Amino acid sequence: MNEALGQWLLNRKLNIGYGLFSPPGLAFSGTPGQSVRDILREQALADAVAVHIAAQGEFASSLARVADVRARLAGQPALAWALQPKPRIAARAREAPGLLRQAGAVLPAFVGVFLWPLLLVILPLAAWLAWPTRHGTSAAILSILLFLVLVFAATALALVGSYIAFRRGEDADWISDAAPTLDQSKAMFARENAHGYAHNHMMSHTVRKPGMIRAVTLRLAFMVIAKLTALNPRPGFLGDIGTIHFARWITLPGTRDLIFFSNFGGSWESYLEDFITRAHAGLTGVWSNSIGFPRTRNLFQDGATDGERFKRFARQSMTYTPFWFSAYPTLTTSNIRTNALIRRGLHSETEVEAVEWLSLFGSSPRPAGKLDTPQIQSIVFGGLGFKPEGRLLTVRLGEDQAANRTWLRELMPDIAFNDGRYIKDDAVVTLALTPSGLSRLGLPDQALESFPVAFRLGMRGEGRAHILGDDPHASQWWWDAEPVEAALLVYGDDCSAVERQVSAIREALKACGSIVNQIDLTTVGEKLVDRKEPFGFVDGVSQPAIRGTYRGLRNADPIHLVEPGEILLGYPDNRGTIPPGPSMDARYDPTMMLPITSSDAGFTETIKSNPRSIGLNGSFLVIRQLEQDQKGFWDYCEKQAHAFAKFFPEPAICDAEFIAAKMIGRWTDGSSLVRNPYMSATKLKVLYGTSEGGATMREKARPADASATPVETGDRAAPPATRAPKPDNDFLFGTEDPQGLRCPYGAHVRRANPRDSLSPGSMEQVEINNRHRILRIGRGFAAEGDRQAGLMFMCLNADIERQFEFIQQTWMGSVKFHGLDKEADPIAVTGEAGRNGFTIPVRTGPVSLEPLPRFVTLRGGGYFFVPGRQLLRYLAHEALP
Template identity: 45%
Template sequence: MTQSLVTSAIQFDIERADLVDAKLKEFRPELFGKEGLIRSALRDQGVHFMSITVVRGDTGEPTHLVFEMSVDGEPQNAFDTVGTRLAAFVSDILSVAAIQPTGSLSQLLASHHVRTGQGLFDVPGLDFCGTPGMTVARIKREYLLARELRSYFDTHPAAGAPLAVVARVRDFVKANADLAPLLSAEPFPRLAAEDPSRLDFGFVLSLAFRGLLKFFWPVLCLLGLAVIAATIVAGLSQGFAVGVIAFFLSTMIAAVAILAVVVSVYVGLRRLEAANTPVDTLVNPDVMASLTEAENLKDTQQNHLAGISIMQAGPLRGLTLRIAFWVIGQMATRRFRPGFLGDISTIHYARWLRLPKTNKLLFFSNYGGSWESYLEDFITKASGGLTAAWSNTVGFPCTENLFFKGATDGDRFKRWARRQQQPTWFWYSAYPHLTTARIRTNAAIRQGLGTISTEDEAAAWLGLFGSKVRPATLIETFEVQTLLYGGLSKHPYATCLAIRLSDDSKQACAWLKSIEDQITFGDQPPADRVLICALTADGLRRLGLPSDIGDAFPTAFRLGMGSSGRANLLADTGDDQAGQWLWGGPENAVDAAILIYADSEPTLASYAGELISGIDAAGGRVLHRVTPTPLPQPKPGESAVQTVREPFGFADGISQPIIKGTRRWMRQSDAIHAVEPGEFLLGYPDTRGFFPPSPQVPAAMDPGNLLPLAEPTHSRGTLQPDFSTSGAAAARDLGRNGTFLVIRQLAQYVDVFNDYVGDAAKRYADHPAVPDQLDPGLLPEWIGAKMVGRWKDGSSLVRYPHGPATRKQNGGHFRPDNDFLPGAEDPLGERCPLGAHIRRSNPRDSLAPASKDELSIVNRHRILRVGRGFDASGANDPEEQKPGLLFMCLNADIERQFEFIQQTWATAWQFHGLENEVDPITGRGGGMGRLTIPSPRGPLNLTGIKDFVRMRGGAYLFMPSRSAVRFLARLGSN
């Protein structure tokens, strides 16, 4: 429905201004009391807001009685309502002002209606409505619905599945004759997140061109006529060819002329800005007392602001005011949601206008909350618009280029704003107890009640009662498998089962359904045992997922780690090739992996036995099992978990990304390692603000509405949910809250490694690159540390170049350091070599020292490592007896994260400008590996580095969300 913001300004004698103000103040009880006569008269008349303000004129200017109203329908509705419902009250005010209407009150207001616009000859003005399209009646009905539903939940707490709760609420509403019509949703402005990309260069260029046409068209017309005249005269007198030349020359001259006009306007503006003298005085105490008396009234959540400013003299400021209003209007339409200015959502309505025949710029606004919070919102979130409009008035804080500075000088701006303000004594609001946020929430409650059809929509809807919309970056914790939140150090015993599922999809689904309630989700796992489940692309097919949906998963995942296409990329060649793997290769491919963690060995053994029996009973089988070495636990009296060491003896698990939104991030905000959740979870924004692609499922395949919507407009960065369209037929998101798990069983040849560093220490003992400060007994460890990038105790070479931290601290407790920046602190690699393992696996700022952009780029390739070392000494096969690492990591994009690290950093022979070097620990140099160790006295070149690690099995798996597990487990019954 149309909404109108209407202003009428009636002249009267300034000598009566104080009397009129006093009369307006007399009516306050009739405006704000529940049974006030004015409030009763305007009730249910479609009037949102109304105020009457005295605007005093300066010498030679008239004084005005200004009526400003926000009404449903056309402006005449406002005039008629006041003329009929408030005739007695307004006539009393007019009598005090000595205003004698010549006709009806409605006609008087209509005849003094101030129509505003942004053209050259319009009265300059700009309107803003915070609840567009919403009538007074609708706002009140939806408030009633929300209030009744809150009362319902007081006696009927939400329990069970969200969609079932919503169904019960719908039954309650249907049974109430007053509420039942509200099950039919009305149109509501979309509240989808703003798109910063909408302000592109093309839009700015278009804005400049349209502005030139709008405000400089008289100049353009004159110059156009001059061009035509010059062309005709030259053509008639000198011939056609000369006429054409004259046309082009005169056009060029005209273009220069219009440019000169624009430049002169800009230069004039800058001169006016430089000459402006800001006024920084405090508000008169008596005026301030009146202002505060008129604000923050009891039983209302709203305030009204009437600001009266004096325009700077001259026509140029009139032009820049019009330009400012037009640009603000264009930007608001292009950039913001309907009813919003950025993140500011407190404005019910606002209006700027220049009062005709005066030097006054008026500003009226009805807003929620306090004056202080209202101004702070603008200062911090939308200062450009305020600056552009008010910089044209006297005494405003210093500005630059019309839109800049000014209101950002917060304290001076607030002083200035208070000095412009006038107490609003006569002010009416149809719903003074409601804020814009509450109105939108009530509308969303009604809208959702009539349209939602999925579990995630229902959960979002229930969140409207006493909660708020889940931000796009806030992880739905209990949908995510627990492994994302850490390595489960409090569950020291673990095992990994690589599984082949039954060829019968019903049996495979039955197995998954049998364990779905045992899979552990959330960041607070049970104390005794944890179960994690992940599936390969083959596993998804065995469960019955159609191929067209499976094809929506990333290529790397679909092809699998053991495919020939990944071998060269991962350097899985030679004796690392998939054909020689113990599991995960072409002859022993797996469908799933389950990870079991337990607080004790008996618990692990018992639970693993139960699960293996269940796998066998469902027609599957365990192809391979890896049991990591139990994690070291605190000794009696110790509180900290002991440092985990991998088989070569180095502290492990030190450098990990910190996912924003997790408990670890809340406890330890780290700019170096903090990354967006979308780098590890599907359905969340990544470092660049985009949502990673996620496989989708047609709605028909999800009759139980188990999966979230593929485009959840009710939760992605909105201030209120948007349930404008039903999700019943919308695609479902199979990937949301899921991630990809990479598992690689790596055998580590500890004896070969120790022999190599020992021999190298003897070979290079007298090399000038060996620091004089180094204890000779540490030389083998120093060689190994240079290869790894850390000492065995976890201390970094960047911070501790000549010995491990624990040695310096005489063996005291040391927490491995991880906040260093190798590029800034060690740009030449003289402490930590450029090709060292940790510098390859996480370069940080190494490739562009001290660059925040480089850190952001590197964080796009981080992985979350969740692996554990193992000791397979009891295996029958001698080759399986090697200890090693069950490497596991989580990432949202296998190619961009895990594979990128492996190919572009770890095994790249030219990494960081090096030549013929690979990762000295995990690289496969075939005995020809090398590492350059720079030093001020020349480099030490480690050569003949052997292969210390061998690939023994692995897989790419998808670790689904709780909802996805439930969906997949029921595929066999669809």
């Protein structure tokens, strides 16, 4: 009976397609390349492996857990088949295809499917025209060319005419608003979501619109869907929909009856909503050829986007199915794909793969943008301000790589990884390496060459002084003139904890190197308002928030949110791509300690020969020790306030802080000039409403000559006195202060992060701006002897040239920034460029301050790389090749 039924079905098999002689139709599988046998076997395997994992004890690594599972399966004959590698899946592009690639797939198919009958006309006539006995050679060639031009012109006219007729038909099509009858609905509801199945089944019957044009456009829609679906980087997905098990479009031979049936995960409502939101163009392209479908344009537009009308049409066209078969009724397509990954992941060969494989049980593989926090040094998650005491060490290593690696192995337990909120030690270490440091720890030269040029040249390398605005002949460089191999940041709960940690580092270094520079950092205040740099301004107010970190997940304003790849290597950046990072040949990592460069392969590739990623979870650290002339800065501001007070009317108070705030772009308490144009939020709260002897304190604070005719600086109304004095940062310069009347164009904070200033109101400009953000993690250092206090500027970024150097050169160092002329950043440029002065815009014209002296001097620094845990483990390994 089964054989007879099977033969009966085979005899009635329809070879559907979109060719001119095939019954129009299209078939789609959500689990391509997987047979029912494989799906059922892999489900049994996944169940068994889950039991093994639940029974496991502690292991030294995730890779050891995978090895234990393999050993257990080897002893189970019914599951030992899984230890044989599954055939490799053909590689697909990992990004959605662009318009050019889509056109390259569709247009040749269109010509081959629909225009080939032209050849039946062109070839015989061309042969006739070219017949040598009829014409001479030149005349024959000319005749053929003229004929081809006429044929193509006629074809173009025919296509244009057909399109015009088609569009008129679309505009005139009848639209059905019919709803299913109550009996129809009852019959379908009785069979949907039944028996606890993980998926449902639907069948729809519609009638194709009459006419030759609709016969062709139906085939055209099937062709476009087939070609574009084949380009999808995720096999088994129709657009973004991944819940379909099977789907079929079939036109019954000799009729205009169009049948659609599908097995899909979830409910019918969710299935239709997915199509309306994610794949409405394809659905419209096919069903718009049916009588009664919602109004469409150009075959693929509108239609299904009219959601409620479309669902009514779909439901009314449905007919219940008396019976349907599912070989795996409890599995969704997601289950099936996960089970396939479990089988492939049994052959994991690296720790990264093993971790991701274990995440398949009750979770899912880590998305490309999800931070692998245990592999990232804690400094990346913030400046570790909860460890208030700190010291910066620079280290010189010897040429004995074995001794250097021994030192690194001893240091590893003290290096802080993961979100710093979980740190329990009283002192922790951040390790950053120079190119020579990586080399002396055993990284091959071939790997070093893959690092960016700016990092390899260093902060004092060829051309860097010109880019950074530094003095290339600085005679008072405090740091040791010879290169170092590492920088260590030691942060602790108190000074004694830091000293103990430094002593341990010094003792361990005796066998391989020495501490060269040792700089105590100032104590970090508990609150942001207490964290002030030597000029007295709250520091660290404006920071990017990395998506996926605690701050990024909590309440960061979207204008400050950046993707992980802007700060960390190996993650998607703001453009959605993962930039190429440092890597090395597989032969230098025979024990497979490092991740492969294509870590998103999904267990589908043989990885032993793949290049290794050495930059993953790392970041580049810029350190600049900046001495600050506090007295010179405030003396200058006091002098300018006395000279120019008459230009700034009430309610502004033109004192030294006012001039300083105009140059910095914030008040000393961290409140912004954009939101507080006349005085700081703190001063506003103190002064307004408080009087002595009939005069307000604000009036007493005004300079004596401030009674001269004022020039407006902006809105005259004072902000409410109840505003809390706190730093603010969620504003846009271009939107709120497009003329620079509150925060001058040349102010330090406006240069460092212009936001939309260069194109007011443009969020696209904000996105461009965010490609240059840096994560600042600096701390101050105290005065010592004749050396003044200053800022140990430190920042993290994924691309030194695109981020730190771009900001320093194009925004801060440029004397033409934002239309200005002959003035650079008033404090951040340490060389001689831009010493001409500073411009404060007012409504009647600019106020130009006197030429600025140098307030900040560069005394030391360099470019370093903060490695992820895996690279540090590799470098600390006892036996590198």
